[in-house]
Amino acid sequence: MSARAIPYRPHNHDACVSQALTDARAICQKQNARLTPIRERVLELIWQSHKPLGAYDVLGELSSDGHNAAPPTVYRALDFLQQHGLVHRIASLNAFIGCTHAGENHTGMFLICRACGNVLELTAPDVSTEVCKAASEEGFRAETTTLEIAGLCPRCQAESGHD
Amino acid sequence: MSARAIPYRPHNHDACVSQALTDARAICQKQNARLTPIRERVLELIWQSHKPLGAYDVLGELSSDGHNAAPPTVYRALDFLQQHGLVHRIASLNAFIGCTHAGENHTGMFLICRACGNVLELTAPDVSTEVCKAASEEGFRAETTTLEIAGLCPRCQAESGHD
DNA sequence: CTGTAAATGTTATAATGTTACAAATTTTGC
């Protein structure tokens, strides 16, 4: 590998957030979908770091905003964002993360660091190819793939025991 | 593909169950682990079909047995069975399924039919290879992989719309 | 036996997610 991926090196995270919001506005406009204030705010909260956020964490942040929210508010916003490819749900964590390939047609693969919690989303065409091949060898028609890899990111490997 | 995999064709399911139990006993003996009556019963319940079973479904069955069980009983048994590679948890369904490769060192890949609910566990070395490659290109040390494919199994494709 | 560790029982509670219906807002057809 050459340079480390974004979550694994210092970066101006505000740029991540504003890029995500800008992309989201464009995507919603193109799809004639309404990125309402609540939905945009939830997206912004999800993007506050590269660690996935639980629905109830989002709810808590909304409450801190002074917004009088209940679970359905958050789940509805998250559903909307998922449907438009703006966030992903990480099944193994029951949590949500901003999509870094919004707009592209992709099958996400997530590298989840068990130490720092950061998640990197990859597009791995070779993996998708092999998955489809394996599925079709069984006569199975694959529709949606959940692919989540837990382990140690480069930074946390360096910190914990130099092996 | 030649013949359909077990879950997708008629078969003597009792044989699946007794094979699983026999294997489990052998594996536990080898590992000096205690396959107590509760644990064995939970394994048997998990194996009652090729559809994943929720923890509370197991709990319900135990109660029907006349066994006075509470959630921790089930979760503890399931933890034990997972740790010894006898069942898998399907993260996208919050449910558990018997392992068809018990004893082998493997990364499970699950084909989950959204119509009939049956799950086929595959060992897909080529997929694992590509996953490891993609992870290490990012400097990530992969430890555990969650790979779940939802879609339509051969039988359900045949039934719903012939395309 | 007896002391220790492992397993199980029991109660309560935490965390995650959904249903159902009411109210408000936005869009659409006229």
Added chain:
DNA sequence: GCAAAATTTGTAACATTATAACATTTACAG
């Protein structure tokens, strides 16, 4: 513009999944 329709949001209650904490029982080693 304006009323009807559709979408979005508010609200309360509830369903599902999972864990914590501590008591009791059972298995095993000396």
